[in-house]
Amino acid sequence: MRSVGLTNPHRMTLLVLRDANQPVKQIQVSKPLVMAVPLIALLSISGLIVSLQLQHNQTTRTLEELLQSQSLKFEAVVTDKNEAIQKLQNEVISLSSQSKEMMERMERVAELEAELQKFIDKYGGQGELGKLSALTIEEDDSFGLGGEFIAVHDNEIEQLAQETRDNYLEMSAMLDEMEKNVPITLRKAKQTQYSISGTPSEWPTLSKRLTSNFGYRTDPFKGSAAFHAGIDIAGKVGDPVYAAGAGKVINTDRDGSHGKYIVIEHPGGLQTWYLHLSSIDVSTGDTVTKGESIGKLGNTGRSTGPHLHFEIVKQGKQINPLPYLEQ
Numbered sequence: 567m568r569s570v571g572l573t574n575p576h577r578m579t580l581l582v583l584r585d586a587n588q589p590v591k592q593i594q595v596s597k598p599l600v601m602a603v604p605l606i607a608l609l610s611i612s613g614l615i616v617s618l619q620l621q622h623n624q625t626t627r628t629l630e631e632l633l634q635s636q637s638l639k640f641e642a643v644v645t646d647k648n649e650a651i652q653k654l655q656n657e658v659i660s661l662s663s664q665s666k667e668m669m670e671r672m673e674r675v676a677e678l679e680a681e682l683q684k685f686i687d688k689y690g691g692q693g694e695l696g697k698l699s700a701l702t703i704e705e706d707d708s709f710g711l712g713g714e715f716i717a718v719h720d721n722e723i724e725q726l727a728q729e730t731r732d733n734y735l736e737m738s739a740m741l742d743e744m745e746k747n748v749p750i751t752l753r754k755a756k757q758t759q760y761s762i763s764g765t766p767s768e769w770p771t772l773s774k775r776l777t778s779n780f781g782y783r784t785d786p787f788k789g790s791a792a793f794h795a796g797i798d799i800a801g802k803v804g805d806p807v808y809a810a811g812a813g814k815v816i817n818t819d820r821d822g823s824h825g826k827y828i829v830i831e832h833p834g835g836l837q838t839w840y841l842h843l844s845s846i847d848v849s850t851g852d853t854v855t856k857g858e859s860i861g862k863l864g865n866t867g868r869s870t871g872p873h874l875h876f877e878i879v880k881q882g883k884q885i886n887p888l889p890y891l892e893q
């Protein structure tokens with residue numbers, strides 16, 4: 567080791583004191599080194615601070631990124647929710663218009679039924695079979711098409727949903743009513759159709775006492791076998807005689823054999839003949855309905871007592887009328 571004087575201005579001597587029994591150790595170091603040590607320490611601390619700062623910045627950035635991505639996620643969720651709400655709103659609107667359309671259709675059906683009822687009342691009115699209740703629907707024109715776009719508020723949608731619910735309840739009530747009434751109306755319609763139909767079926771007088779049947783019999787005048795082309799119903803002179811079916815009077819006349827008589831032609835092609843009348847209350851060309859009074863029972867022509875001789879003629883030939891008549 568080189569010997570260095572204390573006077574050397576570029577060197578410094580460091581005395582290291584350990585234990586009392588041990589010798590003092592001298593370490594000679596150069597002055598710049600001594601100066602450099604605190605500087606290096608300072609730099610190290612600065613570096614540490616800078617590094618910490620950087621690390622802090624990095625953490626902040628990461629947190630920021632995390633927050634941003636979360637925020638984006640939330641935004642996406644909110645967008646999804648908004649879309650879902652929009653979809654629901656559209657569905658409510660569509661349902662509402664469907665329910666309105668359905669109400670209108672049901673109203674039309676109810677109108678048709680009422681019309682049918684009116685028809686039955688006019689042509690078929692046979693006793694009370696229950697009146698149809700008035701089925702009315704309030705008009706609601708809130709759903710036109712086109713026009714400007716007006717944003718829909720949540721409370722409006724709620725109201726719409728409520729109205730739709732009410733509509734469905736009303737429709738359900740109407741359907742109940744229809745279910746109850748339609749079969750009754752149908753039955754009445756069938757009766758009406760039957761009563762205005764051309765098929766003769768109505769028993770033609772008050773009395774139901776058959777005195778002579780259709781077919782071969784002993785002739786009441788000659789006492790020999792003869793063909794009886796109709797049925798004889800005994801009754802009182804002046805009893806009403808009814809048209810057995812709807813149709814058109816094609817002949818009213820009198821002769822020695824038939825007495826006073828009426829011939830009605832029915833839409834189906836059948837004819838009904840009413841013989842031995844005391845009076846004729848219709849004229850040729852008249853239209854009659856089933857059960858309408860057309861004349862009075864009598865004893866005119868080739869007759870042995872007051873009775874109605876009734877015939878049904880099919881394609882120019884007399885047939886047995888009994889199978890046709892309600893008894």
Ligand SMILES: [Zn+2]
Nearest residue numbers: 796797798875
């Ligand atoms: Zn007869």
